[in-house]
Amino acid sequence: MHDDALSPTTTPPPSDNRPGYTGMWVGITAELFEFSFFFAAYFATRWSFPEVFRESAPRLWTGGGLLITITMLTSGYFLVRTVQAVRENNQRAARCWMLAAFFVALCYPLLKYLEIRYNLSHGVNPRGQAFFTVYYYLTINHFMHSTWGIFGMVWVLIRIFQGAYGPGNLKAVESMAIYWHATDLVWLMLFSMFYAFV
Numbered sequence: 001m002h003d004d005a006l007s008p009t010t011t012p013p014p015s016d017n018r019p020g021y022t023g024m025w026v027g028i029t030a031e032l033f034e035f036s037f038f039f040a041a042y043f044a045t046r047w048s049f050p051e052v053f054r055e056s057a058p059r060l061w062t063g064g065g066l067l068i069t070i071t072m073l074t075s076g077y078f079l080v081r082t083v084q085a086v087r088e089n090n091q092r093a094a095r096c097w098m099l100a101a102f103f104v105a106l107c108y109p110l111l112k113y114l115e116i117r118y119n120l121s122h123g124v125n126p127r128g129q130a131f132f133t134v135y136y137y138l139t140i141n142h143f144m145h146s147t148w149g150i151f152g153m154v155w156v157l158i159r160i161f162q163g164a165y166g167p168g169n170l171k172a173v174e175s176m177a178i179y180w181h182a183t184d185l186v187w188l189m190l191f192s193m194f195y196a197f198v
Helices: 022-048 050-059 062-087 091-105 107-121 130-161 171-195
Strands: none
Touching: 022 050, 022 130, 022 171, 050 130, 062 091, 062 107, 062 130, 062 171, 091 107, 091 130, 091 171, 107 130, 130 171
16 A cells, blocks of 8 residues: 555645735725716716806816826736836846836826816816816826826835846736725726816
């Protein structure tokens, strides 16, 4: 009789093939749940003040909203390339793509600052007007979430330059990319509701 037959059967531990950390998925779910309430408030207010919404939407800086959209999506694409490079253990490419993602993402706060300056100079302020109140509330909340994402990029960027990530250790990089994609998704909704006024 073989020794194998006497040894207890061992089952290998289940492998976790889900990208990113579970905690990040929980955080993203909470973020999307939070914004679902904001969107409900948007539609309720739009239902109550249809004329105000129709007349106010064209006063926004649509070009600025489009530039923010391009910035968010481009940075997200560079993060995808970062994840691919880490998966392939191409450290040089990972550093380059992560730097690109970070510097493009930094354009977002700059564009937001220019947009707010444009808005205030054209009388677009949150006081006493339903559309602009909802617009500022939702877009500033999105800005806060995106700022957290930029801070996360700083950490991932530092760790990439330290050589901390590789094919067997890329959940942090995946989590960063997933979080940024979630903010992209929210922004696309905001762009369609305010700037494109779908």
